[in-house]
Amino acid sequence: xxxxxxxxxxxxxxxxxxxxxxxxxxxxxxxxxxxxxxxxxxxxxxxxxxxxxxxxxxxxxxxxxxxxxxxxxxxxxxxxxxxxxxxxxxxxxxxxxxxxxxxxxxxxxxxxxxxxxxxxxxxxxxxxxxxxxxxxxxxxxxxxxxxxxxxxxxxxxxxxxxxxxxxxxxxxxxxxxxxxxxxxxxxxxxxxxxxxxxxxxxxxxxxxxxxxxxxxxxxxxxxxxxxxxxxxxxxxxxxxxxxxxxxxxxxxxxx
Amino acid sequence: xxxxxxxxxxxxxxxxxxxxxxxxxxxxxxxxxxxxxxxxxxxxxxxxxxxxxxxxxxxxxxxxxxxxxxxxxxxxxxxxxxxxxxxxxxxxxxxxxxxxxxxxxxxxxxxxxxxxxxxxxxxxxxxxxxxxxxxxxxxxxxxxxxxxxxxxxxxxxxxxxxxxxxxxxxxxxxxxxxxxxxxxxxxxxxxxxxxxxxxxxxxxxxxxxxxxxxxxxxxxxxxxxxxxxxxxxxxxxxxxxxxxxxxxxxxxxxx
Numbered sequence: 001x002x003x004x005x006x007x008x009x010x011x012x013x014x015x016x017x018x019x020x021x022x023x024x025x026x027x028x029x030x031x032x033x034x035x036x037x038x039x040x041x042x043x044x045x046x047x048x049x050x051x052x053x054x055x056x057x058x059x060x061x062x063x064x065x066x067x068x069x070x071x072x073x074x075x076x077x078x079x080x081x082x083x084x085x086x087x088x089x090x091x092x093x094x095x096x097x098x099x100x101x102x103x104x105x106x107x108x109x110x111x112x113x114x115x116x117x118x119x120x121x122x123x124x125x126x127x128x129x130x131x132x133x134x135x136x137x138x139x140x141x142x143x144x145x146x147x148x149x150x151x152x153x154x155x156x157x158x159x160x161x162x163x164x165x166x167x168x169x170x171x172x173x174x175x176x177x178x179x180x181x182x183x184x185x186x187x188x189x190x191x192x193x194x195x196x197x198x199x200x201x202x203x204x205x206x207x208x209x210x211x212x213x214x215x216x217x218x219x220x221x222x223x224x225x226x227x228x229x230x231x232x233x234x235x236x237x238x239x240x241x242x243x244x245x246x247x248x249x250x251x252x253x254x255x
Numbered sequence: 256x257x258x259x260x261x262x263x264x265x266x267x268x269x270x271x272x273x274x275x276x277x278x279x280x281x282x283x284x285x286x287x288x289x290x291x292x293x294x295x296x297x298x299x300x301x302x303x304x305x306x307x308x309x310x311x312x313x314x315x316x317x318x319x320x321x322x323x324x325x326x327x328x329x330x331x332x333x334x335x336x337x338x339x340x341x342x343x344x345x346x347x348x349x350x351x352x353x354x355x356x357x358x359x360x361x362x363x364x365x366x367x368x369x370x371x372x373x374x375x376x377x378x379x380x381x382x383x384x385x386x387x388x389x390x391x392x393x394x395x396x397x398x399x400x401x402x403x404x405x406x407x408x409x410x411x412x413x414x415x416x417x418x419x420x421x422x423x424x425x426x427x428x429x430x431x432x433x434x435x436x437x438x439x440x441x442x443x444x445x446x447x448x449x450x451x452x453x454x455x456x457x458x459x460x461x462x463x464x465x466x467x468x469x470x471x472x473x474x475x476x477x478x479x480x481x482x483x484x485x486x487x488x489x490x491x492x493x494x495x496x497x498x499x500x501x502x503x504x505x506x507x508x509x510x
Contacts, residue, residue: 024287140393151379
């Protein structure tokens with residue numbers, strides 16, 4: 001018996017609405033991507049429930065190759081978000097079994113692209129180590145949409161994840177990022193857990209220099225989403241009302 | 256006579272194939288995005304010829320609101336790519352006239368998202384200054400696809416544009432980026448003009464530390480595109496064959 005050719009790891013984008021938006025999935029994802037997702041019978045997913053909801057939305061546009069109940073799904077091992085602590089490399093490799101057995105395998109996040117500001121990079125790393133072909137499918141990234149909408153420097157930018165929660169440490173980190181942005185002329189992007197968005201927005205107005213340009217993008221691609229870029233001095237005159245329920249992306253460029 | 260409500264600035268994604276790929280546009284862009292593009296009668300574009308080619312592809316899926324010849328297009332003022340040198344702020348503002356007169360206005364690059372590693376940020380900046388609503392539409396970004404496909408750190412990453420061309424300066428810059436990557440645990444992404452891709456790949460193998468992980472993504476979303484991430488030591492044993500015609504994205508994460 002010959003060994004089957006290995007399958008590929010497909011990085012499948014999700015919508016940014018966490019399933020809370022009535023918009024049809026083809027308003028945000030390409031038909032070609034939906035058709036490829038519909039063909040996959042093996043998945044590694046951030047969350048099985050949201051993955052099934054995603055496949056139901058896909059099925060409304062492109063018929064699934066097998067009934068939803070027959071689609072094999074394994075959840076990513078749960079560590080602290082973004083951390084691989086306590087997870088053995090062998091666990092990541094085990095997730096790739098379907099691909100090693102010859103099946104294309106999908107990797108799916110709860111929103112946006114897997115492995116970008118989201119779990120999944122360890123699975124991709126294991127796939128390269130195993131010599132599998134990795135295919136990223138085009139889809140929305142809140143970070144890059146926020147960057148485009150900011151009008152800040154898109155030729156040099158960094159995403160630095162979450163800021164410290166403690167006020168003193170957060171101010172220190174913001175001064176660091178502002179200095180780095182000035183020195184490198186580099187846009188600095190960061191995010192926060194939605195319920196802390198208003199507190200972060202207030203801290204930004206308090207800590208940053210008046211001439212620093214600050215972009216806030218809230219709920220991009222969602223109903224009621226918006227993006228606005230002003231100097232800190234301008235924001236102070238009309239402070240932003242940032243949702244504590246919608247994901248937001250913050251970006252700064254020092255003067 | 257009352258002043259019309261201003262139009263919005265829509266950031267419209269393009270495919271990544273520069274019109275050289277026979278794939279239908281709906282394989283890479285969402286129907287919802289194509290429908291919005293089809294309705295726009297006013298555009299600011301990187302290149303009028305490629306923009307007309309884009310709208311022909313759009314029209315094959317979503318009928319244009321007016322015939323292509325009736326669509327108004329203005330090209331971005333041409334400065335050195337990514338530079339605003341010698342272009343007055345008033346020139347950017349002038350591009351927004353249709354929006355100020357009440358029409359939605361599209362902004363389009365030759366490939367990918369406008370204002371991300373591409374011209375257009377100055378127009379977006381002018382739109383915010385004029386109080387216009389800026390709406391980024393979801394689409395492919397080669398940078399973020401390359402990051403996802405790399406399996407490198409997607410919780411902290413930077414795009415630094417082009418490296419110096421001169422060998423000595425390029426090595427120095429690579430050592431800087433490697434040190435920064437190690438210190439911040441931050442993935443560093445950069446690009447090159449396609450015909451210099453092979454030279455850059457060779458320089459990376461020569462300059463970087465053996466344990467540094469190096470990802471090369473070439474022609475993502477295109478026929479024949481690929482993405483591979485190995486340590487520099489592994490690449491040295493089997494050097495990459497990087498196209499000198501397809502766009503490539505390089506990313507490193509120091510050990």
